[in-house]
Amino acid sequence: MSSHSYPMNSGDDQHSYVHNSSYQKSGINGAEEKIRKWILETLNLKLNSGLNTFKIADFGCSVGPNTFQVVQGIIDTVKYKHLKENNETSLVPLEFQVFFNDQPNNDFNTLFRTLPPSSKREYFSVGVPGSFYGRVLPRNSIHIGHTSYTTHWLSKLPENVCDKKSPAWNKIYILCNDLIEEVSKAYKVQFIKDMGVFLEARAEELVPGGLMIVLGQCLPDGVPMYETWQGHVADTLGDCLMDMAKSGITSEEKIELFSIPLYFPQFSEVKGEIEQNGSFMIEIMETIGHPMEVKALTNDFLTSTYRAFLSTLIEEHFGDGVVDELFDRLAKKLSKHPIDFEMWKTQVVYYGVLKRKSIWGE
Template sequence: MANRMPTSIHSYPMIGGDGPHSYIRNSSYQKAAIESVRTKTREAILAKTPNFDLNIYKIADFGCSVGSNTLDVVQNIIETLKLKRQQEENKGDNNEHPEFHVFFNDKPDNDFNTLFKTLPQYYLDREVFACGVPGSFYHQLFSRNSLHIGHTSNTLHWLSTTPEDVCNQNSQAWNKNSIHCTNLVNEVTQAYKKLFEKEIGAFIEARTQELVSGGLMIILGWCLPDGVKMIRTWKGVVFDMIEDCLIHMAKSGITSVEKVESFNLPIYFPQFNELKEVMEKNGCFTIEIMEEVKHPMEDMPLSNDFIASIFRTTMHGVIEEHFGDGVVDELLDRFAKELTKHPIDFKDCQKDMQYFIFLKRKTD
């Protein structure tokens, strides 16, 4: 039998608009993560931002999606830069009011229309100049030495595709019995790890080109504590439940066994030490901060409805692209029912880790 093509994520975004399943209405988990580092971000910018001696600050949010989360992030950065500017003015270093150019980046099919409809008034009053920048952040998106601050949150566990070997029946890394990297099969884990290292290396290299000397890159995301397997976390349990639903649908003739066996999520949660290694490898940034931060919902048992809404919003695109529109709603409805029958035992699950990274571009 011929090798199957890996699952692609070339063009699917989070669910746009403002409907009941939209990202705007179902991203409070991500919002809580952002809020948990608001003060830390503010303090780091005040302490680490050099005096660029410019009247224009250029800020980019990579993987912005839709809604208030990206706007809140950018607002916090702008307010902090204004405060730092005021402190400099009080020292007599500068007395001009800066402009802020903000770039919102995501995949081309991201719902930029809804994003720009929700811009706060001060954008419309031209206190801040904003534009959308479609494209993959695993490539360079801006001209050299053009950005002062970059930011991304809850994005870098998404790969641009799945590793080829996990979809190859002739490979030891063929991931026939799972739809994600469980960390139970070493060959599968190594295939995902290799792709992760390549793509995060590309992400950092692209930011190396775009950020000015002394520029800052702020990264918030998810990884695994060293030694913890993905399958043991509540998110890993969820992925397995989705897989079970797909298998039952294949048995019912709603989709095919071949389709299920060739489906792998383009998601990889690295071990913390793996993440540290890839951040250090580039050599063009100093790691000012790299640490674990507690998610506000970390010790909170999440409701079945809450979990179902999160995964419907975030997984709808990749499932639809692989299986087609006629399968995705049926699958996610079955998943919601399965959660009701078999609620996740959070006490029995190991915890994943939220990390906060603050990089500073070295002086050329």
């Protein structure tokens, strides 16, 4: 399939995703205990009888360290449950194999070189290059799938949002901030298409009864993006680009043809798509507040976080040498006009534990 891909910043220097993914980590941590509880309650370990290898996949793993933490959490939970349910010592202990999936241009070299040392790692690890908007693994081959902070990346830019003649043109905005209804509609159409493909592929790859854990950021129902501080930071980044156009560093024309294929759905949109798809039973799906305290969201922190996950895309469109200047300007603007977190609404974290239905629909 021809989906685009926008890898997180590679390598492990100061601007890399490796060192700038603690916002995502904190979101994952917040849901971890709840997910653990639901795995214990809903996983059927008999799925795996006779196979002796328990297989876990992280779809859209990026380069760590978050993926290693997530995977270890799942393994600890499965081992705990396995031990509790098998009082007799089995002759052959359970082996774990973990499939780390991301786009072929993800930095797998860094991922592999930063794996926990094999002496401390209780699993065999493999990398799976390929877009998760499509099949990347054989049928019925995964017992627990996981994805976090991924499906807000669309497989491609929605139709017409960069077409100046279309009512869905996103003007000078850099992502879907819900200020233009036709733009929101175009983004939503693409999101629904992508989620459908994602769920269809995972339904084939998971064994019947297997669990799919989904986690990410979304808007509370009824809250438009422009009312959140996350939308405000994006709009501020757009303002910085416009300032740079005025200084001749880039052009307004270029900004008008730029829009990020990033869509934060409202909670009921995500849940609705899973219900609509029908391959999975929703064991639990709910939202929680992001556990990071607002006082931790300093200007520096926000600048680094946005830089690590947007710079590849910005460089691709605006060319070399724009990224440093842009994020310097963002940092300055944020420190001149600090975000009043009391005033803005905020996105929330959603998590869900889904069970792959068997052919009998259970």
